[in-house]
Amino acid sequence: MKIIRDATAGSGEKSDCTVTVRPSEQLKIDITGSSAAFFRETMIDEVKSVLEELGVTAGIIKVTDRGALPFCMKARVEAALRRGAEE
């Protein structure tokens, strides 16, 4: 899967997160928000696991967190990726 356009998923509600994806030659994962101080490394691994599953190797992935649990964040990442990818 390849990111060809900017796309977003999620919300700014508590226990959710906003995920933005953008096309890029390189892979960059950016994590900010309430859980970042506690789970940065874990969250990067969780994002990477979704990228791997969907075969995404490049793009800018930005997660702005408000306390999303892992399943929620991973679902938001997947939704953003699917929205930003070619059909």
Added chain:
Amino acid sequence: MPVNAVGREIPREIDGRKLIPFGGAYARGPEGKLHAPKIPPLIKPGESKVLPSLDDAIEKAGIADGMTLSFHHHFRDGDMLVNMVLERLAKKGIKDLKMAHIALFPVHEPLVKYIADGTITSTEGSLNGPTGRAISMGKMKGLATLRSHGGRVRAVKAGEIEIDVNFIAAPTADTYGNCNGFWGKSPCGPLSYAMIDAEHADKVIAVTDNLVPYPALPFSIPQTHVDYVTTVEKIGIPEKIVSGTTQITRSPARLKIARLAIQLIKDAGYIKDGMSFQAGAGGVSLAATKFLGDMMRKEGVKGSFAMGGTTRYVTDLLKEGLIKTIFDAQLFDLYALESLRNNPDHVEVSSEMYADIHTKGAIVNRVDVSFLGATEIDIDFNVNVNTHSDGWLLHGTGGHQDVAAGSDFTMILAPSFRGRIPVITDRVTTVTTPGESIDAIVTERGIAINPRREDILDRLHGSPLPIMPIESLLKKVQKITGAPEKPEFEDRIVAVIEYRDGTVIDVLRQKKMR
């Protein structure tokens, strides 16, 4: 470095101050005599105590570099007096003040710059919000000492805090210094936390926005303690006394916690005639109070007293006759104010009578069940309410240690995680209250009973409640959230967390910035 009874390393000394490691909730008895202020100056008949302005009062009190000032916190986030006074002192170039306030709130953010520029160099009170954050960042020259409500009273009585000037934000004051919080345009209810300071400070200034002819009744603070009376436009905003919620929580998880807690009290055998409890504010606590009333009504039980944190839900129980008395040291809404004014069974008590360990018995000792909160709880049942899990100093101790040690059955009501951050953890960031004082932890995912309470565990035998070892609760939570990274700290100690008896239960180091 010596290790205290909750496994924390406590230095023998910081900046010349000797620290005694915490040894257990009742390990240390009092020594010596009570501290006394100077004998007051002669006040002859016909002399007036009223001064034209706050500036005059500050001048007359002779505030100088290095002095210790105190303020009560009954207006909480609606307080206006602390900022007014500190702004004036900073303008005069006064330095090196020791702030012995009861508690600061987000409204006191202007003090951050006075901490940074050396106007204030140490603090002896609770720090909620921006001032705590500034101290965590290492912006203050000296130390912050955090104490419980009872612990602060003890420290004043023991002379560990010697107050030079006490400012009382007085919703009503008469021309001879009698004060109360019942009446006026800015009522705050009890003046419980001002009482001990007024008794022990060398100079006491009542600042009011409702100056009345002599005498003002009731005199929560009597004329015998007050040097000067002065007026300002407004001392505080009563509507802001409640910084959080006045509504029962609507979160299903939190409602479940409250329901489980009340069923736990019932199954543990505490729903009986003459029962007493500690109530608080905050969504879960309000729900628990309401559900407790429902349970008492259903079981036909009449209680003895509630110790507040007073809200409409507690005053409703008094009105209905489900409890006989409310002891009030802090009110949280206007229903509670109406009740305090009009109901003779709703009485104001000093923070000393409420919570001080070195009295001949505080009210907390008479409490059967209490509902408390927590930022973190660990597998030793230690509770942290002072720092966030990321190590920022953001909250005072309040009555947590006092109520936990005093009440027979102390429950922590808390969600098992907030956002993704676990509340149940292997080791709390900071110990506020020792695990030996905590009897049960009630979360939406299960209840853990402190194994020390074999009597309670026996009584709960056969209860359908989801009771499990704390280790199982921890595992459940970590399975959902994952294990968080631990915060990192510099070497410098910025705050000492005192236990209510004056020993040190933990220290807090400067936060490491990434």
